[in-house]
Amino acid sequence: MADVYDKVMELAKRRGFVWPSSEIYGSVAGLIDYGPLGAMMKRKIENLWRDYYVAREGYFEIECPTVGEEAIYIASGHVKGFADKMVQCPHCKEYHRADHVCEAHNIEHAETKTLGELTEILRNLPCPACGKTFDGAEAHYFNLMFHTTIGPGSQRTGYLRPETAQGIFTDFGRLLRFYRDKLPFGTVQIGKSYRNEISPRQGMIRLREFTQAEAEIFVHPQHKEHPNFGRYADRVVPLRGIKQQENDEEPVAITIGEAVKSGIVANEYVGYYIALTHDFLIACGADPARIRFRQHLPDERAHYATDCWDAEVLSARFGWVEVVGIADRTDYDLKAHAAQSGDSFTAFIPYDEEKKVREMKIVADMGALGPKFKGKAKAVAELLAASKPTENGAEIVLDGEKILIPPELYKVREQETVIRGEEVRPHVIEPSYGIDRILYSVLEHAFDEEDVDGETRTVLRISKKIAPVQVAVLPLMSRDGLDTVALELMAEIQDEGLIAQYDDSGAIGRRYRRQDEIGTPFAVTVDYDTKEDNTVTLRERDSMKQIRIPKDHLAETLRQLIRGKVAFENL
């Protein structure tokens, strides 16, 4: 069954987009190599992403290690949440959560038991699937994080990061200062993340090492209005909300402004990035008819997220594939890191107007309290501050003992305190992109075969913004000086910062086909007229149309074509 997937992967392998990793030693499932064209294309997708998030949104990029110490992932919940105690039934081979099986048989606190204890208990318990006992089976941990040790002596436990986000969260304090203590601000990271999948299949869709591009945008919890919401408010996006999924309906095409106003999308930030993602995926060359946004159902949503949408792209082989997740993660992560680290993970937000609060303050006379209460003096002073004194003195309870502190041991002052603002723990809006999946989706959507004069023409109609090779330079004949002129042009084009490929092998038609197959958007051909009038042929991949342009303008024209500043048909 040669479906599009087979054809795309065959082409990807043959032409140097994607290869199985360490193929000569047998490869490892879930690990891939990007070949020369794949690596170039991936870099261009990442750079296009930077255009959107770094250049246009103003979110600076940081780079954190892929290896992180244990504390990070204890705080994030990955050490616990990503590790289940599993047991496999020796009879029917079914997998079960070891603690769940125990708890179903009234074993209390099974979750906290060790693997040995669980194995011991399970020995006499029946498998929920087949009814036979687990005798002979051993409970084992199952954590999807790659584990390692940092430094000699295996002293420190480390993990390969399962997402790039945690690096941004742990740098929160530094980032807040970098952005001069103001909300909102955003930070992005593009890099590798790791998940030790049990059974990674589906080619490039499910990898053990994959590239994420994530933005973490820190916003005031009460102000989730995006400052540039107007830019995307009128953009129509296919949304498949909870309602459509429950009624098994098609996505609704609706403006993002309307979606936010009607409450389908939780807030402007989430809506804004849904629209931006729509824009970005189409700019990469994904087919608009095969993109939709699906809202997470309440029961699949992570417990901390208030709203979460996946950008899904339709694949002929895999169905709708999640390529981007856009979540409002609330303050879950910052709260978790605050608890683990002791730092506050808050921003000080000044009020528009200072608040003045009049209050009674009870100030202890430490000179008198000290000798009287000795080591307990400090505790007494603190209790005094919170007490409500009467004329006879203030009654406090110290270690269960009621003590009356006479008025001469403290002073009561009425005092005005100025409150200039408050500490606010931001909420996090997180658009998270799976670059590998996007690259595959674009390849699949761009793959096209058409019949030209009885021959099959294979052409990758990828966006000229992410095509690995941008221009092919072809001498019609590799003689009569045509090759010399072509090589000169080649150098000029490369000087312009474009990626060009020179090809003088075989008939001209064959060379066009070669370039079509790797998605090169433009080809320049030097022919005999070039020597007469200094013009060259410029051919466009998608239409196969050709025009002649003066070779002096070539490099500049190409640059404008590729940046989308001018259209081929207007030349």
Add this chain to the structure above:
RNA sequence: GCACCGAUGGUCUAGUGGCAUGACUUUGGCCUUCCAAGCCAAUAGCCCGGGUUCAAUUCCCGGUCGGUGCACCA
């Protein structure tokens, strides 16, 4: 991780207990004045480990990778 199926030049593939097919691609040459033309030549392959055998790419066992189903996938 389980079950079933598969693995042969770069790609697709034929086939076999004893010299391993063909096509396409690629490279060089001839030819060729714009869309995979033709001719000549060259390069290049039986997934890995063990077993059976005089001899294994072929048969057997184990593994790896890929596909499918199950399980897993905050």
